[in-house]
Amino acid sequence: MQKRLVRKLDLENAISEIPPHPAPKAYLEQYTITPQAAAEILYIAAYINDDIIDKTVVDLGCGTGRLGIGAAVLGAKQTIGVDVDKVAIRIAQRSAENMGIVEKTSWVTADLNAIHGKFDTILQNPPFGVQKRRADREFIKKSLELGDRIYSIHKGSERNRRLIRRLRSRGTRSISTQPSPFLKRFIEKYGGRIREVYAMLMEIPHMFDFHDKKKHRFIVDLYVIDGSHTLKS
Ligand SMILES: C[S@@+](CC[C@H](N)C(=O)[O-])C[C@H]1O[C@@H](n2cnc3c(N)ncnc32)[C@H](O)[C@@H]1O
Helix, strand or coil: CCCCCCCHHHHHHHHHCCCCCCCCCHHHCCCCCCHHHHHHHHHHHHHHCCCCCCCEEEEECCCCCHHHHHHHHHCCCEEEEEECCHHHHHHHHHHHHHCCCHHHEEEEECCHHHCCCCEEEEEECCCCCCCCCCHHHHHHHHHHHHEEEEEEEEECCCCCHHHHHHHHHCCCCEEECCCCHHHHHHHHHCCCEEEEEEEEEEEEECCCCCCCCCEEEEEEEEEEEECHHHHHC
C-alpha cells in the first residue's frame, strides 16, 4: 500500500519529542540516538530500501524508542521494541501513546535473547561493547537470526576530524564507507551479508564521568545487512 511520504524534517521533529533516557547507565551504554541520525537511518530504510512501510520491525535495545517509534510513524505494519531497562521501556510506551501509534507498537522489557521469531526489519543501535566486551556482537548474532534486513550502528572505523567536518558541512548526513574487516568477517560467519555501510555523525551531551567535553561528537557506521534467512531463501 502506498503511504504518504513523511518529510525528513517532520520525522526529526516527531522523534525529538521522545525524551532521552533520564538516568543512563554507563554499563549499558545508554546513550540516546539524535533525532537527525534516527531520521537519516529511517529514511534510508524506508525510502531507499523499502524496508519499513507495511513491514514488521523490531527495535532491538530500543532505549526510549526513537528508532521504533520513527518506523511506526513512517508506516511500519507492526513494531516491537525490546530493552532490558524498564524505565526506558516505560518512556517508549508513553511516547507511542502520545503520538497515537499505540496499536502499531509493543514494548517488551527483556534481554534481547528472549526474543524469537522472524521479522522483516531489525533496527538497532547496540552498545559498542566498550563497557561490556562483546555486547555489540550479541546484538549482531541475534539480529541475523531474527531479521531479513538489519540496520545496525557501530563504532566508526573512520574517526578523523576531516570526515567530521565533511559530514557537518554537507547537506547530507551520511557518506558511503567501507566495513571494518573484523565486523565483515563476524557478520559473514553468522550467515549475514553486508549490502552497504554509511558513516554518520553522532553527537551526545556529557553523560558519563569519563566524558571530558560538554558534547561528545563521533563517527558511527550504519551497516545495512541481509540476514541469514534472506540468503538461504
Ligand atoms: C546505545 S543505547 C541505544 C538506545 C536506543 N536504541 C537509541 O538509539 O536511542 C543501547 C541500548 O541497548 C540496551 N541493551 C543493552 N544490553 C541489552 C540486552 N542484553 N538486551 C536488551 N537491551 C539491551 C540498553 O539498555 C540501551 O537502551
